[in-house]
Amino acid sequence: MKRKRRENSCALLGVAALAGFCLPAQAAIIGTCTIMIGASGTMKSNPAINIFGSKQAGGSSAGATITANSTLCSILNLLDCYSVSAPAPIAFTSAPSGGDTNVSFASVFRLDGSGLDNPGGSAQKLTNGTHTVQVDLTATKSPGIFPAGSYQAQVTVRCE
Numbered sequence: 001m002k003r004k005r006r007e008n009s010c011a012l013l014g015v016a017a018l019a020g021f022c023l024p025a026q027a028a029i030i031g032t033c034t035i036m037i038g039a040s041g042t043m044k045s046n047p048a049i050n051i052f053g054s055k056q057a058g059g060s061s062a063g064a065t066i067t068a069n070s071t072l073c074s075i076l077n078l079l080d081c082y083s084v085s086a087p088a089p090i091a092f093t094s095a096p097s098g099g100d101t102n103v104s105f106a107s108v109f110r111l112d113g114s115g116l117d118n119p120g121g122s123a124q125k126l127t128n129g130t131h132t133v134q135v136d137l138t139a140t141k142s143p144g145i146f147p148a149g150s151y152q153a154q155v156t157v158r159c160e
Helices: 002-029 071-076
Strands: 031-037 051-053 062-070 082-085 103-111 124-126 129-141
Touching: 062 071, 062 082, 082 103, 103 124
Parallel strands: none
Antiparallel strands: 031 062, 051 129, 062 129, 082 124, 103 129
């Protein structure tokens, strides 16, 4: 009978020790990645009116600030716990009749003032801290030209 109690006590002690290890690890994984939207971008057309883009003459990039903070990354001194991406939309959020027909979209983004364009759908690793992001979007109509009117598009910046 005493032997059974020792086994049960050891088993309970083992479970208690395991629970002690698991709970802090779960709490350490919790982190935040906050995105603050800055300036909206402006898309302009090329002379042939078959491309709208923020990199066209007179256009401007959209901006955001990302603050990544993960306790686990800090404790383990990891450099790449979060990733950022800015995939292109599949359509305009608003466009005149025929404006969305035969249109393809492409986005790029730059981190922390870098001149390097990262493809929008390609996640880039982030360190803990605050980062600036500039996003550019291009819409290409092929074949044809964009009809006159007002267009809007939205790129979603992701931090995962």
